[in-house]
Amino acid sequence: MGRAALGVAALAGMTLGVSVAPASADTAAQQVYVALGDSMASAPLVLPTTGPLACGRSTRNYAHLLADRLKVDVFRDVTCSGADTRDMTQPQKLSLLGVDAGTAPPQFDALSADTTLVTLTIGGNDAGLVGVAQNCMQLNPLGDRCKDSYVKDGVDQVAQRIDALGPKLGAVLDTIHQRSPQARVLVTGYGDYIKKGGCWPVVPVLGSDADWLQGSVDRMNGVIAAQSAAHGAEYVDVRTPSKGHDACQAPGVKWLEGFVPTNLAAPLHPNALGEQAYAGFIAARIGG
Numbered sequence: 378m379g380r381a382a383l384g385v386a387a388l389a390g391m392t393l394g395v396s397v398a399p400a401s402a403d404t405a406a407q408q409v410y411v412a413l414g415d416s417m418a419s420a421p422l423v424l425p426t427t428g429p430l431a432c433g434r435s436t437r438n439y440a441h442l443l444a445d446r447l448k449v450d451v452f453r454d455v456t457c458s459g460a461d462t463r464d465m466t467q468p469q470k471l472s473l474l475g476v477d478a479g480t481a482p483p484q485f486d487a488l489s490a491d492t493t494l495v496t497l498t499i500g501g502n503d504a505g506l507v508g509v510a511q512n513c514m515q516l517n518p519l520g521d522r523c524k525d526s527y528v529k530d531g532v533d534q535v536a537q538r539i540d541a542l543g544p545k546l547g548a549v550l551d552t553i554h555q556r557s558p559q560a561r562v563l564v565t566g567y568g569d570y571i572k573k574g575g576c577w578p579v580v581p582v583l584g585s586d587a588d589w590l591q592g593s594v595d596r597m598n599g600v601i602a603a604q605s606a607a608h609g610a611e612y613v614d615v616r617t618p619s620k621g622h623d624a625c626q627a628p629g630v631k632w633l634e635g636f637v638p639t640n641l642a643a644p645l646h647p648n649a650l651g652e653q654a655y656a657g658f659i660a661a662r663i664g665g
Contacts, residue, residue: 408449411487411557412440413465414498416458417567420652421643431471431478432457437649439565440496442656447663449494453487458643460484461502462545466552485556492557496659497610498565500546500597504538507645509593510570513586514636518577524589539597543604550608562610563659566598568619568651570633576625580635613662615655622651 412418418440421433428434434456435441444452460469465485471478488495501507513523527534546564553562571580575587582590598616605612624635624645632651634642642648647655 406493407451407491408447408494409451409489409492410440410444410447410449410453410494410496411489411492411560412438412444412452412454412456412496413484413487413553414456414496414565415460415500415502416456416643416646417501418496418498418565419456419458420647420649421458422638422646423642423649423652428454429457429471429478429481431459431473432481433643434458435649435652437652439652439655439659442653443496443659446656446660447494455481455484455487456498457481457484459502460499462499462542462549465499465549485552488553488556488560490557490559492560494663495553495557495560495562496565497549497553497562498567499549500539500542500601501567503542503545504535504593504597506535506590506593506597509535510582510590510645511636513582513590515583515586516578516581518583520583522583523586535593536596539593539600542597543600546601546604547608550604550610554609561663563613563662564601564605564610565613565615565655565659566601567594568615568633568647568655569621569623570594570645571635572621572623572625580624611662613659615658618658619651619654622654 416433419433420435420438423435423437425436426434427436440454457469466483468480468482470480571587571591573588575582575584602612619632622632624631624633628639632654633647634644636644638644640648
């Protein structure tokens with residue numbers, strides 16, 4: 378995966394017979410920010426883009442906006458569409474329109490001992506939630522519920538996948554601390570995708586399925602929050618403040634797109650307004 382790095386070096390001059398004073402205690406430490414995560418963080422189709430095309434990494438994603446706001450010295454954004462927890466430590470296979478597009482390096486390659494800030498959005502692909510949502514598209518208002526194909530004998534298979542994310546995310550956070558022991562680590566959840574009861578046919582999902590899908594997102598947010606608390610990271614809630622900005626809303630109000638985007642963004646992903654809002658939530662947490 379392509380990484381953008383801005384190097385900052387200190388230039389020290391020396392004059393014969395003149396000693397060089399040590400750096401002042403007030404000298405600010407270099408800020409090194411690394412952004413990790415999946416397509417919710419990379420913001421595919423939100424133009425303009427940077428890095429591997431298959432990663433869908435936007436220069437208007439929350440990480441770029443946050444880096445600009447914080448005026449960090451070094452910024453490395455390695456977020457990439459399709460990433461899951463395995464891609465933190467292993468190369469990620471990339472594809473574009475079904476065609477092999479090579480690989481991206483493990484995202485953890487961007488971490489360094491002097492990293493001071495890490496943001497992470499991960500878990501949706503481990504649980505396969507975008508694929509589940511796509512399977513739940515229903516053009517017939519009297520059609521079968523999608524939920525019934527995922528809940529067998531009272532067991533919610535999607536919920537099982539979400540719960541299985543917990544230990545994997547915990548291991549990811551532990552490794553971040555090992556590689557970047559000075560870093561403040563902030564982990565975001567996922568947003569408010571669809572209002573209670575849905576809004577068929579604007580978002581063509583049956584009402585009961587809409588509630589089940591958002592409930593699954595909320596369950597995943599709970600797992601992410603719990604693992605963050607248990608592994609020395611800070612959870613940033615984007616779900617609560619995004620209420621009323623779901624895919625059912627009008628363009629200019631919604632932060633998340635539906636199956637047919639009305640703003641430049643990938644289906645079922647944040648648009649530019651959403652990424653801007655997320656950057657604000659994270660900045661507020663850092664400032665707090």
